Amino acid sequence: ELKVEQNPLFLSMQEGKNYTIYCNYSTTSDRLYWYRQDPGKSLESLFVLLSNGAVKQEGRLMASLDTKARLSTLHITAAVHDLSATYFCAVDMLMNTGNQFYFGTGTSLTVIP
Amino acid sequence: DTGVSQNPRHKITKRGQNVTFRCDPISEHNRLYWYRQTLGQGPEFLTYFQNEAQLEKSRLLSDRFSAERPKGSFSTLEIQRTEQGDSAMYLCASRSQGATEAFFGQGTRLTVV
Numbered sequence: 001e002l003k004v005e006q007n008p009l010f011l012s013m014q015e016g017k018n019y020t021i022y023c024n025y026s027t028t029s030d031r032l033y034w035y036r037q038d039p040g041k042s043l044e045s046l047f048v049l050l051s052n053g054a055v056k057q058e059g060r061l062m063a064s065l066d067t068k069a070r071l072s073t074l075h076i077t078a079a080v081h082d083l084s085a086t087y088f089c090a091v092d093m094l095m096n097t098g099n100q101f102y103f104g105t106g107t108s109l110t111v112i113p
Numbered sequence: 114d115t116g117v118s119q120n121p122r123h124k125i126t127k128r129g130q131n132v133t134f135r136c137d138p139i140s141e142h143n144r145l146y147w148y149r150q151t152l153g154q155g156p157e158f159l160t161y162f163q164n165e166a167q168l169e170k171s172r173l174l175s176d177r178f179s180a181e182r183p184k185g186s187f188s189t190l191e192i193q194r195t196e197q198g199d200s201a202m203y204l205c206a207s208r209s210q211g212a213t214e215a216f217f218g219q220g221t222r223l224t225v226v
Binding site: 004031033035040041042043045048050088090092095097098099100101102103104105106 | 144146148153154155156157158161163168169204206210213214215216217218219220222
């Protein structure tokens with residue numbers, strides 16, 4: 001069974017600092033997604049990474065994918081309070097009957113002013 | 114609103130009662146997914162439809178759970194004889210066949226008391 005692990009699970013960081021969230025997965029896939037979730041809300045799509053070496057940036061967030069290492073990273077640059085949320089990575093697996101997402105455990109980020 | 118719509122947004126029910134949730138996907142999306150998310154966890158796959166056919170069911174989907182998508186458009190998820198352990202956010206997502214991205218609804222938060 002596919003396992004998707006994120007670390008850290010909890011992250012508290014000061015505004016202005018940089019940090020990286022890691023997402024490891026246990027089987028071959030070349031599609032990885034990052035989502036943001038605010039408390040009590042649904043999932044907001046941040047990045048779609050579709051190939052080895054893919055890098056995407058939006059504002060203070062940058063995501064990358066290394067399919068050989070089965071690793072994706074979400075890098076936060078100069079954090080601001082508005083980035084406080086839970087971040088999930090999800091691996092898109094092609095099964096016999098179609099694609100399914102497998103989600104990581106999530107990283108709860110708190111940015112302290 | 115052309116996004117994925119879920120109703121109700123919140124449901125409080127007594128243990129032992131039956132509940133039904135509805136998901137209206139984006140109109141041209143033929144694939145529809147149900148996920149369950151408990152507090153502090155990532156979404157877990159429950160079941161998947163392609164058009165009206167239910168192609169995949171998770172082991173999490175006990176015999177108290179049933180999902181339908183009768184005309185290949187909206188879907189319903191019914192939980193019979195609810196238990197406190199069923200308390201969770203139930204998320205619906207849809208996407209087109211071959212598309213890289215899935216879109217999530219706002220979710221239905223179920224509380225079993």
